[in-house]
Amino acid sequence: xxxxxxxxxxxxxxxxxxxxxxxxxxxxxxxxxxxxxxxxxxxxxxxxxxxxxxxxxxxxxxxxxxxxxxxxxxxxxxxxxxxxxxxxxxxxxxxxxxxxxxxxxxxxxxxx
Amino acid sequence: xxxxxxxxxxxxxxxxxxxxxxxxxxxxxxxxxxxxxxxxxxxxxxxxxxxxxxxxxxxxxxxxxxxxxxxxxxxxxxxxxxxxxxxxxxxxxxxxxxxxxxxxxxxxxxxxx
Numbered sequence: 001x002x003x004x005x006x007x008x009x010x011x012x013x014x015x016x017x018x019x020x021x022x023x024x025x026x027x028x029x030x031x032x033x034x035x036x037x038x039x040x041x042x043x044x045x046x047x048x049x050x051x052x053x054x055x056x057x058x059x060x061x062x063x064x065x066x067x068x069x070x071x072x073x074x075x076x077x078x079x080x081x082x083x084x085x086x087x088x089x090x091x092x093x094x095x096x097x098x099x100x101x102x103x104x105x106x107x108x109x110x111x112x
Numbered sequence: 113x114x115x116x117x118x119x120x121x122x123x124x125x126x127x128x129x130x131x132x133x134x135x136x137x138x139x140x141x142x143x144x145x146x147x148x149x150x151x152x153x154x155x156x157x158x159x160x161x162x163x164x165x166x167x168x169x170x171x172x173x174x175x176x177x178x179x180x181x182x183x184x185x186x187x188x189x190x191x192x193x194x195x196x197x198x199x200x201x202x203x204x205x206x207x208x209x210x211x212x213x214x215x216x217x218x219x220x221x222x223x224x225x
Contacts, residue, residue, distance in 0.1 A: 044203070046213040099157040099160055
């Protein structure tokens with residue numbers, strides 16, 4: 001699976017949009033971009049995933065560049081509860097018993 | 113919303129003892145996973161399980177580890193003879209048969225003394 005690069009930490013003011021970048025320059029054509037987050041020591045929580053089109057759900061938006069070498073997760077109105085470690089994972093589409101390979105992620109702190 | 117549940121939330125065990133960590137995956141899910149996270153480190157894949165057999169396992173998952181789905185609802189991870197370095201958070205995950213993501217439980221904190 002392709003590796004990803006994320007900044008180790010970011011800060012964002014409460015109520016503002018949090019934009020978390022991820023580089024995945026070696027992504028291949030059949031690999032998706034997945035985002036999870038981990039609040040404290042809780043289990044990772046799925047946020048969103050995409051292939052090449054931008055995606056939006058009730059939690060976040062995912063913007064993938066046209067060459068698919070990078071992406072940005074957007075939390076439109078960050079709250080204190082969004083403080084967490086965010087993981088960008090590139091993996092083949094969830095088929096079969098597909099494992100997830102976690103990196104160090106980005107520690108996002110939402111400030112009041 | 114259905115969720116993956118894990119018990120116990122914290123397990124303290126003497127080194128060399130056997131420990132069984134329990135998970136109840138989401139009811140209609142078919143793929144099951146164990147991951148672990150040593151304090152301050154990354155979440156690491158241990159094993160995946162489908163159709164009553166192991167699909168893939170990592171180098172961490174050696175002969176001391178085993179998994180079982182003893183009935184239609186539980187999925188267990190057994191460590192036969194625990195070592196100090198087995199101390200970690202252990203997360204269970206599951207997913208269904210379609211193109212859906214894995215859903216994680218909140219983990220069991222295993223402390224080996």
